[in-house]
Amino acid sequence: MNDETIDQERAAELRDKLADELKEAGFIASAQVEAAFRTVPRHAFVPAGTPLEVTYQADSAVVTKKDENGVAISSVSAAYIQVAMIEQARLEPGMAVLEIGSGGVNAAMLAEVVGPNGQVVSVDIDPEVTDRAIALLDAAGYGDRVTVLTADAEHGIHGFGPFNAIIVTVGAWDLAPAWLHQLAEGGTLVVPLRMNGISRSIAFRRANDHLVSTSAVVCGFVPMQGAGQHNDREFLLPDPHGHTVTLRFDDGAPDNPSLLDGVLAGDRSEAWSGVTIEHGVSFADLHLWFASFLPGFCKLAVEEGSELAQERKSWFPFAGVRGDSFAYLVVRPALEGVGVEFGAGAYGPHGQEAANAMVAQIQAWDEQARNRPEPTFAYWPTGNTPAVPEGTAVLNKTHGLVTISWPTG
Ligand SMILES: C[S@@+](CC[C@H](N)C(=O)[O-])C[C@H]1O[C@@H](n2cnc3c(N)ncnc32)[C@H](O)[C@@H]1O
Structure with missing residues (x-):
């Protein structure tokens, strides 16, 4: 977006108002994420002409690219889910983080949270998206704080990692084995996982031979392309x-x-x-x-x-x-x-x-289940079979299986 056409003061006002809202609703929980959200000029990453009121709304994603059938395949994700996922990742200054699915604004917030001693790598399968993200990050002053790469993230990111956190910002049907290989010991994988058509952004941590959720947030994302694509x-x-x-x-x-x-x-x-x-x-x-x-x-x-x-x-x-x-x-x-x-x-x-x-x-x-705590999600890579208690749902995936367990009693 052309900076000269933007009322910067109005943008800052709307951003602060939205930060207050996101805090009030519990999507922003930490001082680091709050500071990052208040700092990054979100309007610098949406397509030209997007009204500031839309840019600074909690739950509107701004579509940046559609496929030949008019289906959205790239977007600036909604503000609420960006901050919620960064919170889910439990980042600390100095950490290395991989963002799967680029756009610029989320990577800039990640750079603010991990600070000058941290590392942010952002990967997208689409060179048009990475070119745009590189240009916008440069223009907003984040060019040397984020490494943007073009690749199908299903196969992992060669030459980088391990990462303390991997944040997948595109709808995934399964967890690519490469993500688990590139996750550091004690690291967190945050992924919008589609389970029989219903998505949750799930924060997973390793628990011996499987992964267990530490939080889950309702979300919707554009679908994964490339080798991990899943067709309905x-x-x-x-x-x-x-x-x-x-x-x-x-x-x-x-x-x-x-x-x-x-x-x-x-x-x-x-x-x-x-x-x-x-x-x-x-x-x-x-x-x-x-x-x-x-x-x-x-x-x-x-x-x-x-x-x-x-x-x-x-x-x-x-x-x-x-x-x-x-x-x-x-x-x-x-x-x-x-x-x-x-x-x-x-x-x-x-x-x-x-x-x-x-x-x-x-x-x-x-x-x-109603009015009870969220269920716990677990992911069992192929070869690690869980003992499934009664009342636990089991969903088969390509590289493993997902279990969903509601609290009992
Ligand atoms: C919702 S957008 C990312 C939003 C971005 N993180 C932001 O700052 O708002 C999802 C992106 O995932 C990308 N994508 C889809 N499949 C992918 C894959 N297999 N590997 C890497 N990127 C992929 C799409 O090209 C799209 O640009």
């Missing part, structure tokens, strides 16, 4: 009026999706859970619960004009496929009190069973 599987269901409903599976897609052909032309079933929630309250932990325990879990996308699109305010894009039928998360005004009640709408010959199965998981979440 999509099934398109036409409705009777020619509009399409898409079921998108991150993992565990059904063997015979053609069983669902024509289901949208049939009758709709539903079931209600008795579980209510007030308006405006997050239920991100229900999404994670579904991803862990609802068989056939997938995301739902509907085309404009379809019947489902018209009921948009009464459902959420989470579904479970059961053989020839599928159920999706719905809400209706709570019969008593305020807010809404969760339930399931369903289509298919066994739609009622699919709806009942989803409602059973809503009730299990309400009893066993």
Whole structure:
């Protein structure tokens, strides 16, 4: 962004206001991260013309590049998740840190936190992104404090490391073995990990033969490219009026999706859970619960004009496929009190069973996970098999497996 067109005073004002907000919300917890956030001119790293009000908003990422289908593949990540991930990494002055996915602003904040005796390496697979990051870091005075490299981070960073922290700033489906090799003893790996379609930025530390989470934050990131790329599987269901409903599976897609052909032309079933929630309250932990325990879990996308699109305010894009039928998360005004009640709408010959199965998981979440501490995540590299206690979800990955354990009792 051209400095001359920017009202620097206004930018500094907005940055301080946002720092206060992020502190208040708990995303900024340490004096080092607070100082870094207040120092780095965020507006110097977003595309020209981005309004300062957007740059200095807690939860807006600014897209910097799209692929040929219009899908975002690079962005300046949202401020809240940048500071939250730096906090998760527990950096100290003098540490060596690797940022996977470049942009400039986050690397500049890392340089502030690790200080002149620390080391920041930032790697991106896309030379256009690294060229831009190098130019912007130079212009903002961080050119000699950050090393920017172009490479597919899946294969590790040759000639550098070990790192006290590795912060992955791109959506990962699995942990590359190279990251574990390049992590110093006692180091922290912070990674936005996609688990059956649901993401958390997880801070992992080594515990003997596996990694255990020390914190997790709700997040969304552009997807990994290169050797670690993971593609969803999509099934398109036409409705009777020619509009399409898409079921998108991150993992565990059904063997015979053609069983669902024509289901949208049939009758709709539903079931209600008795579980209510007030308006405006997050239920991100229900999404994670579904991803862990609802068989056939997938995301739902509907085309404009379809019947489902018209009921948009009464459902959420989470579904479970059961053989020839599928159920999706719905809400209706709570019969008593305020807010809404969760339930399931369903289509298919066994739609009622699919709806009942989803409602059973809503009730299990309400009893066993809601308003409880976050679950613990663990990663077991291939060859290290965990003893899995009952109630722990296990997700298979390419290079290992993830377990998700909710606190019991
Ligand atoms: C959200 S952006 C990074 C944001 C940045 N850290 C910032 O300062 O806001 C994610 C980046 O990851 C990069 N990326 C995707 N796959 C990668 C891979 N395999 N190795 C390295 N970088 C990758 C993309 O090119 C994209 O620029």
